[in-house]
Amino acid sequence: MVGYLTHHAQSLVGSIGRLARAPFATALTVLVIALALALPLALSLFVSNALSATGGFTGAVDMSVYFKPGVTLGQVQQLARNARARAGVAAVEVISADAALKEFQQYSGFGTALQALGANPLPNVLHVRPAAAASTPADLDGLRHYLSAWPEVDLVQLDAQWVLRFNAILALLRRVLGIAALFLGAGVLAVIGNTIRLEIQGRRPEIEVVRLVGGSSGFIRRPFLYTGMLYGFGGAVLAWGMVETAVLVLQKPMADLAALYGSSYTLSGPGLAQAGVVVASGLGLGWLGAWLAAARHLRGIEPRA
Amino acid sequence: MILFERVTKRYPNGREALRAASFSIDRGEMVFLTGRSGAGKSTVLKLIAMLERPTRGTVVVNGQNLGALKSRHLPAYRRTLGVVFQEHRLLDDRPVFDNVALPLVVAGASAAEMGKRVRAALDQVGLLGKERMLPNELSVGEQQRVGIARAVVGKPAVLIADEPTGNLDPDLSVEVMKLFKRFQDVGVTVIIATHDLHVVHEFGQRSIVLEDGQIQGGAETPLPSMTATR
Numbered sequence A: 001m002v003g004y005l006t007h008h009a010q011s012l013v014g015s016i017g018r019l020a021r022a023p024f025a026t027a028l029t030v031l032v033i034a035l036a037l038a039l040p041l042a043l044s045l046f047v048s049n050a051l052s053a054t055g056g057f058t059g060a061v062d063m064s065v066y067f068k069p070g071v072t073l074g075q076v077q078q079l080a081r082n083a084r085a086r087a088g089v090a091a092v093e094v095i096s097a098d099a100a101l102k103e104f105q106q107y108s109g110f111g112t113a114l115q116a117l118g119a120n121p122l123p124n125v126l127h128v129r130p131a132a133a134a135s136t137p138a139d140l141d142g143l144r145h146y147l148s149a150w151p152e153v154d155l156v157q158l159d160a161q162w163v164l165r166f167n168a169i170l171a172l173l174r175r176v177l178g179i180a181a182l183f184l185g186a187g188v189l190a191v192i193g194n195t196i197r198l199e200i201q202g203r204r205p206e207i208e209v210v211r212l213v214g215g216s217s218g219f220i221r222r223p224f225l226y227t228g229m230l231y232g233f234g235g236a237v238l239a240w241g242m243v244e245t246a247v248l249v250l251q252k253p254m255a256d257l258a259a260l261y262g263s264s265y266t267l268s269g270p271g272l273a274q275a276g277v278v279v280a281s282g283l284g285l286g287w288l289g290a291w292l293a294a295a296r297h298l299r300g301i302e303p304r305a
Numbered sequence B: 001m002i003l004f005e006r007v008t009k010r011y012p013n014g015r016e017a018l019r020a021a022s023f024s025i026d027r028g029e030m031v032f033l034t035g036r037s038g039a040g041k042s043t044v045l046k047l048i049a050m051l052e053r054p055t056r057g058t059v060v061v062n063g064q065n066l067g068a069l070k071s072r073h074l075p076a077y078r079r080t081l082g083v084v085f086q087e088h089r090l091l092d093d094r095p096v097f098d099n100v101a102l103p104l105v106v107a108g109a110s111a112a113e114m115g116k117r118v119r120a121a122l123d124q125v126g127l128l129g130k131e132r133m134l135p136n137e138l139s140v141g142e143q144q145r146v147g148i149a150r151a152v153v154g155k156p157a158v159l160i161a162d163e164p165t166g167n168l169d170p171d172l173s174v175e176v177m178k179l180f181k182r183f184q185d186v187g188v189t190v191i192i193a194t195h196d197l198h199v200v201h202e203f204g205q206r207s208i209v210l211e212d213g214q215i216q217g218g219a220e221t222p223l224p225s226m227t228a229t230r
Helices: A002-021 A023-053 A073-085 A097-108 A111-115 A137-148 A160-202 A204-212 A217-260 A272-297 B041-048 B071-078 B096-107 B111-124 B140-152 B170-185 B197-203
Strands: A063-067 A089-095 A125-130 A153-158 B002-010 B016-025 B030-034 B056-061 B081-084 B158-162 B189-193 B206-211 B214-220
Touching: A002 A023, A002 A217, A023 A160, A023 A217, A023 A272, A063 A137, A073 A089, A073 A125, A097 A111, A125 A137, A137 A153, A160 A204, A160 A217, A160 A272, A204 A217, A204 B071, A204 B096, A217 A272, B002 B041, B016 B041, B016 B056, B016 B206, B016 B214, B030 B041, B030 B170, B030 B197, B041 B056, B041 B158, B041 B189, B081 B140, B096 B111, B096 B140, B111 B140, B140 B158, B140 B170, B158 B170, B170 B189, B170 B197
Parallel strands: B030 B189, B030 B206, B081 B158, B158 B189
Antiparallel strands: A063 A125, A063 A153, A089 A125, B002 B016, B002 B056, B206 B214
């Protein structure tokens, strides 16, 4: 048992040593793997950032209910109570015409121009937020019909269309991400498999001797599996570093852009979970690629006599 | 210990290297396999080491019928053998110690045990103190002795050698053969394929003569003191 663990440690150290002795070749292989892993990681970051930039789905489908001129705030508050009682409604907020005007004066920069107006041109408004569980297009349509059926209501504005489109785009991107991950994962397998194949060929005399003195297939395979995992690990760490660097470089201009839209949104890099997934994928693909190459190419190597 | 029963080996190119060859070798015996090049000497050793399988016939080593040996048990079987080649087949990028230790590493020996046994094996072949040198820093004779140390470090029951003196001058050849004799003295079964009849006569062990894939004239036992084996 101790000998077995010792051999594992020796295989790992030996693999590290072998990789370090050919730094240029190792760096090239690791770089190729890193690029193949960085692309899906960047894409998944794009999706998660797009989600957080838009604040998710539920917050985005507020309905604005504009009342006709002359409808009193009292009537509006009564209707708000009715709306709150309805199933599928999460929250209802009353924005009086006066409050809306004050806010508009404050933020729009038209303050003095608005003061020139004799009367408040803004209507009373309700913000109705559907419950997350009742946010399907059909639910939203039903709620919109209910609200616009009130005679006091002038217009019900539902900004769901862009949300639906946006979500469709995100779903598409996730699918693209899946396909890209699949293809690039296969690419990583091929790169590692081919590298291990070359190494097996280069170490043929040694493998023959080890077979001759009674080395089992597992024993012979082990250093190659460690080499594969090291490639995968190195590639994954480099991929993470590249994406993290890209995020750091983009953070400032992104924040500037967001500020112009009045948002305090900042680009976020790969979290611990995403980094963990990338490293685990690198290790797994490295192991698998090496295992496939070893299974295929070690079989043919028998000692000559 | 080793039994060949009507063993025929036909290679894929159609050449019959062995034709219904039968012989046996006792435990602890030292035997020379002689005959011209191509007579089948190497094939006998390959069949013992399971580098080849017979086309027909039965090979039994140490009570184990090799025809029934499953390939997953092959590594364990090979650990009971020591094999020496004409070209030493050492790993040039590793020091003598690592080369000799390889069978122990493969068997999962502890570091302490490894150090002890590698030094013991190197001591037996007279190379103690050269364990940190690389194989190509050694003379041809020394390299061959490192190969022998590697073959015996795992305390094999059977030691097989294919033309171990083929690259050595007569003096070195005798020295190497004396080494093999010492392993026989401690109970190892030793089989040496050689065409060096001078050495064969000098050591006076039984020889099995192969000609064209067949055993010639039964087993010779040149020394009267040797117990005849069939």
